[in-house]
Amino acid sequence: MNVKSRSTLSLSSGKYYVRDLTLEPQSHLKLLEISGRVELYVRGTITFRGDIVTANGNFPDWFVGYLGTSRVSLEGSFRGTLFAPNADVTLAWVPSLQHEGAFFGKNIEVTPGIKVVFHPSSFLIDQLIPGSTTTFPSVPNYHSTFVGCQSALKLEGGTQVGPNDFRYRGVSKIAPTPGCDAVRFCRDGGDGAEIPFGEIEAKVTAKPTGDVTCKPFGTIAECPLLPDSVGGLCNSDVDCAAGMTCAKHCTTTSCETTELRCAARLDCRSIAAETLLPCDNDYIYECTPPEGKGATDHAYVASRLPNSSSPGPDATVPPEKQAAVQPYRAASATDFCGCTAGRGFDTGAVKQGDFYDPVAGGKDEESSGAVIGGQAPTPVDRASAAKLKIGNDTFGLFVDPLIYHKAKVKADRIDDFSVDVKAQGSLIAGAKVFGKVITGVDLDAHAFLTNCQIDTKAAFKLFGETVASAPAVHTPDSLAASCDLAAKTLKQASQTLENVMVTARQARQHFTTFGADKSMCQYVMAHYSVQSPPDCNDPVSITAHSRQIINIIRQDYNNFGINEFRLARAKAYTQLVKLNTHGRKKVDLDALSLGEPFELLGASKLIPIGPISIEIAASLYGDWGLAGGLEYELSVGEDGGPPGFSVVERPVGDPKIGGGAYINPHLNLDASVYAGVGIGGDFLGVSIGLEAQIRLVHIGLPVGVDMLVQRATENDGRNLAASDYAGTLIPAMATSEAYHWTGKWKFHADAELGTLSGQVNAAARVHFFFYSKTFRKKIADWAGISETFPIASIGGDVPFDFGRFADIFAYTELPSLDGVEPSAPDATKAFGGNFVGDACAACVK
C-alpha cells in the first residue's frame, strides 16, 4: 500500500494485513478509531514519511506489527505502537523532533536530538484483562491473573478441552476471590472462539429488561425479599432473627402505607439475570414512603419544597453518609482480620423528587413509587397530586411541574470513584371534566450522567399523542463500554495493589516478629511461584528460604503491583479524556421548541360616510409556545481541559459531573381594537387610525433543574511519617491527598401570570380584495399586572457536602529484608487466617 504525497489513507477500527506500507512525505494516515483500535500487520517493507491524524484528536490508539526483517526507518513523526522484533528500527530526525508511543525492534537507534515520548499501548494493556494468553514466567500463578483475578466472575459447567483451555456453559458473579486463577472464556458449541471479556461482562452485568427492581449481581442488600418470609414487626435489624432484614413492607398495592417487618432476602447474586425476571411477580420489595409525590395545596408544597437559597433538609447529605478522612490503618489490622469498616464511602442515592417518564406512563425504579407483590409500578396520578390545581375533582385545571434530581458518589481506594448524577424537569397540565382527566401537555427533559455515560433525552406528549421522544445526546455504546471496562480494570487494579501491599507488609511484619514458619511458607507457595521452592515441612528449608520468600512479595508490590496499577489508571483516564466535555454544553431541544399563533375571533365593519369611510375592527387571538433545553458536563481539570498524565504520573485535575434541564411552556391570549378613517371599501381601500392591543392573559410555567457534583483535591492533613507507612513515597501514588466531594442542585418551578399589559399603535390598514394588512407604529405601552408565583424553588450556590475522602493506606516503598534476621518462629502465630492474632483485637470492624 503506497500513499502518495498529499494523499490520505483512512483506516477504520479493525485489523489490516498488507504486504508493504509506504507513506510518502506529506501523506496522511487518518485513523477512524470509532469502535476500537486499528491493528495493521505488514510483511514486506515499511517506509514511513507521512503523518498520523485521528478523527477524534486523541492519541492514535493503533498498533503496527511488522513481521519482516528489513530496516524500519520512521522518517515522519510516528505516534503509536510499533512491534518489529526482527528488524532494526530507526527513530529518525523529524521536524517535530519527537516520536510518541512504544517501539520494539531487534536493534533500535534514536537519532540525535530526538525525544521519544512514551504512550502505553492499549493493545498491550488489554492483555492484562482476563482471557489473555500473556505469560509471566517469573511468578506465573500470580501475575497471569493480576487484574482479572478480582473480576469476581464464576464460570459454571466447565470442561477442560486443552492444557490451558476451558469451556463453560455459564457465568455468574461472585464475591472477589484473592488468588484466583486466570480463565479464558470460550463460546459453547465447540468452535473454541474466545469471548472478549467485555462481552462477558456486559452479559453478566446487563440489567434485565422490564421493570426489575432487584439487581441480579449486586450485593445481597439489593436482592428482593422473600414474600413467604415476612414475619413480625420490627424497628431495626437487631429485632429480627439472624439473616433477616427489617424492611419496609407495603401494606397496600399502591404502597401508601408501610410498616416495618422482618423478612429474608433471596440470595440473587448468583442467579442469572434472565431467571430473575419472574421475581417481579413473586417477591416483595422495600418501598419508600409516598411523601413527596405532591399535594393538594400550596402550603403543603411549600413545606416540602421550601423557597430557600440554601438546601433544605432533604437536600443535605446525612452525616452518616458523608465521608471523613480516616487515619492511616495499619496493615496488620487489615484484611485477614476482616477489617473493612470505614474502608470507603458511599453516599447512596441522595435524591429529591420523582423521576417521571411520560412515554412509559410510569416511573422508574429510582422514584418513590413503591412496588408490592410484583405489580408493575402504578402510574402517578398527577392530576390528583398536582401541585397547582384550580377547581375541584369534577371540574378543574391542574398543572404539575415535577423535578427530580439524584446524586451518588462512591469511592473506595486511590483513584477509584464513581459518580451518578441525574436531573430532570417534567410538567404535566390538563383539565378534569366530569371527573375525567384530560391531559393536554405532558413533557420531560432529563440528563443522566455517570463516569462513562452521558444520556440526555426529551419527550413531549400533546393530548396523549407522543409528539417527540428522542435522545438529545447519548454516549456511543462502544465508547461507554470501553470506558466502563477501563474503570473496572482500574478498580480491580487498585484493589489488587492494596492486597499486594497489605500482604507484603504483613509478611514482613510476621517475618520480623514471629519468624517464618510452616503456615507462612504454605501461604506463599499457594500464591506465588517460587524457584527452588522450600520444603514447607522442613524448618531448616523454611528458614533458608524465608528471606527470599518475603522479598518476592516485596518485589511484587514495589514493581509489579505499582506498574499494573499505573497502567490501569492510564487506560482509564485515556477513556475519560475521550468523554471530556471541557465544561458545560448546552443543547437546545428542537423537539421542545414549538409554538403557534392562533385567532379565536375577528370582525371588522366599514361605515361609509360620503367619500370616506370609518373602519372599526376587533379580534381575539393569541399564541402558545414551548421551549426546552438541556445542559450537561463531564469534564476533568480546572479549566475544563484534559488532564495531563502518563503512566508514571498522577492524573491532574478534578472531575466535574453535572447536568440540567429546563422546559418553559407559555400561553398568551390577546385582544385588539382598531378604529380608523379611510377611503374605499372591503375589496379595495385603505384607512388610518388607532389600534389598542391588550394582553388578556399570559400564563407561563417554567421548570428548571440543575445538578453538579465535583471533586476538589486537598491536603489530607495526616502525618505520614508517624504512620506505619513512613518511608520513601512511590511517585505518582497519592499519599497526602484528600478528595472533597461536593454537590449543588438547583431547581425551580414557577407560574407566571400576567394581564392587562398592552400598547396603543398608530395603524394603517390596507384591503386589496381578499388580502388585508395592518401597518403599526407604537405610540404608547403599559406593563399591566404580572407576577411570578414560585411553585417550588430550592438549592442554589450553597453546596452540599459529601465529605472528604482519603485512602487509609499510603504507598511507600518497602525496603529489602536483606540483612534482617527473622525472629525465632512462634508456632502459636500462624500466618494467614490467624495472622498476627493479637493485632486483630485492635481491628476496626
Add this chain to the structure above:
Amino acid sequence: MNRLHRGILGVTLVGAVSALGVAADHRGWLDFSAVSSARAAEQLQLKIATAPGLRPVSVVLGANGVIDLRDRAVVAAPISNIGTVRTDLGVDARAANIASAGRVTLRDRARVDGTVVTSVSPTLGNGASITGATTLGASFADQDGKTISISWPGGYGGAEEPRAGSVWHTHGWRRLRQREREVALHAQPVER
C-alpha cells in the same frame, strides 16, 4: 458503486494533484482485480521479550541487540534491551530506567534519571551520571514476554504473492488500480 460497496475499500475523491502510483484501469475510481485465489490462512507469530521485571506494556523502547540513543536524544520511560551487545547514550542524551543485558555506556554528560540494571559495570564519560541505583550482575534469563499470534489471511505466498498496491479483500488478495489524482482512501478492516 455496488462494486465498491461489496468490497472493502470506499473512495472519496478530494482533488486532483498527484498520482497514486498504481496501474490505471478506470479513471476516477478504484478497481479491484483478483490477483490470486483464496488460500488457507497462515499462522504467524510476533514475539518480543523484555528484561525481567519489565512488562512490555511499560517499556518505551524494547530491543534484543543494540540500543543507540544518539547525542541529545531524550527517552523518558523505561528501556529494555535483552541483547548482550550494548546500550549507548550519546553526548547529553537523557534516559529513564534502563535494563540492559549488554554493557551500558554513557557518553559525556549523558544522564540516566533512574536505575540501571545490567550485567557489567556501566561506562561513564565526563559528567555522565546515573541518579538511581545501579544493579550489576543481574540475570536476564527469566524474561518477560509477549507473543502475538497472527492469522495472516490466505492467498499470500509462492508465485501468487500480491504485488504492490494489493490489499486483502474478503475474496482474496486484490490489486488496487487507479490513476485518479490526490485521493483519500477509506479502507475497511478485514476483522473488526
